[in-house]
Amino acid sequence: MEQQDFSAKDSLQLIESMISKAQNRFNENGHLYLLWGWVILVCSITSFISVYFFSNYKNLMYVWMLTIPTVIYQMIYLARVKKSTAVQTYTDEINSKVWMVFVIMGFLVGIIIGRSGQPQLFNPLILALYGMPTFLSGVILKFVPLRIGAVSCWVLALVSVFIPYQFSFLLLAIAVITTWIVPGYLLRSRFKTQQG
Amino acid sequence: MFKDLDPILHSQLRLAVMSLLIGVKEAEFTFIKEKTGSTAGNLSVQISKLKDAGYVEVIKQFKDNYPQTICKITPAGINAFETYVKALQTYLPK
Numbered sequence: 456m457e458q459q460d461f462s463a464k465d466s467l468q469l470i471e472s473m474i475s476k477a478q479n480r481f482n483e484n485g486h487l488y489l490l491w492g493w494v495i496l497v498c499s500i501t502s503f504i505s506v507y508f509f510s511n512y513k514n515l516m517y518v519w520m521l522t523i524p525t526v527i528y529q530m531i532y533l534a535r536v537k538k539s540t541a542v543q544t545y546t547d548e549i550n551s552k553v554w555m556v557f558v559i560m561g562f563l564v565g566i567i568i569g570r571s572g573q574p575q576l577f578n579p580l581i582l583a584l585y586g587m588p589t590f591l592s593g594v595i596l597k598f599v600p601l602r603i604g605a606v607s608c609w610v611l612a613l614v615s616v617f618i619p620y621q622f623s624f625l626l627l628a629i630a631v632i633t634t635w636i637v638p639g640y641l642l643r644s645r646f647k648t649q650q651g
Numbered sequence: 652m653f654k655d656l657d658p659i660l661h662s663q664l665r666l667a668v669m670s671l672l673i674g675v676k677e678a679e680f681t682f683i684k685e686k687t688g689s690t691a692g693n694l695s696v697q698i699s700k701l702k703d704a705g706y707v708e709v710i711k712q713f714k715d716n717y718p719q720t721i722c723k724i725t726p727a728g729i730n731a732f733e734t735y736v737k738a739l740q741t742y743l744p745k
Contacts (some may be wrong), residue, residue, distance in 0.1 A: 461663060462742075463739045463740075463742035463743055464743065465663075466661070466666060466739055466740040467736075467739060467743075468669055469663060469670065470665055470666065470670040470736070471665050471670075472670075473670030473671045473674075473687075474670055474674045476669075476671065476675065476686045477670075477671045477675050477678070477686065495680055538714055538715070540679075541678065541679040541681055542675050542677070542678040542679065543675060543676045543677050543678075544674070544675045544676060544681045545674075545675065545676055547676075556688075623714035651675065
């Protein structure tokens with residue numbers, strides 16, 4: 456592969472084939488979508504049962520503490536993935552930044568809602584916010600199920616302000632199924648197909 | 652009017668390496684080797700030439716106690732690549 460006398464047409468063909476080899480890689484295996492999907496599903500259903508059947512609002516925060524070990528696991532997992540990945544595309548980088556923005560926004564919304572004394576607004580706002588990274592990931596990864604999931608999130612966010620607060624936890628559960636769990640399994644099967 | 656082609660880039664393997672790196676943030680040596688189908692020795696020599704020209708940055712580090720080489724294109728490399736592609740276009744029939 457060292458000869459100098461190749462034509463302009465050969466050069467362009469080589470450039471084109473190499474660019475497509477690098478960019479057609481699909482690094483998303485859906486693991487974190489599934490992890491977060493199931494964690495939030497468990498948290499939201501437990502919250503609904505606690506609030507609806509036992510009128511227990513005080514212990515809600517303990518259920519959501521399940522997200523702390525999940526974050527720790529995610530950090531370890533991402534560090535390992537970064538080490539074992541042979542190539543990092545701009546797509547991977549942008550996608551991870553989109554989710555980082557969501558985490559920051561979610562954190563800020565949590566604090567703002569906490570200070571505002573209107574906790575019932577938390578679920579509708581989180582649902583609305585949830586749709587943003589999901590939709591953008593769907594665009595970046597060229598993956599339609601994520602975009603459909605994002606739209607369902609926005610619809611559920613709108614519905615959640617018209618129903619009693621307790622039921623918004625059920626909407627959150629539906630949202631994680633449509634935005635994370637279903638696309639997560641589809642991403643996993645797409646990744647396995649590519650690997651196989 | 653034919654423009655001169657950058658001799659550093661007008662070599663199949665070096666051009667293949669640059670074309671791979673132009674589309675990604677960074678890539679490991681093993682990834683480049685696999686995609687270009689070259690031998691480790693030849694690839695190493697060609698990457699050194701690209702590094703000497705300032706077109707590629709080479710980062711050597713350890714991953715699980717094994718040496719790992721990561722390559723990324725530099726701004727000078729991006730410029731050279733763009734100039735090369737523009738020059739190539741003057742050779743194509745209009």
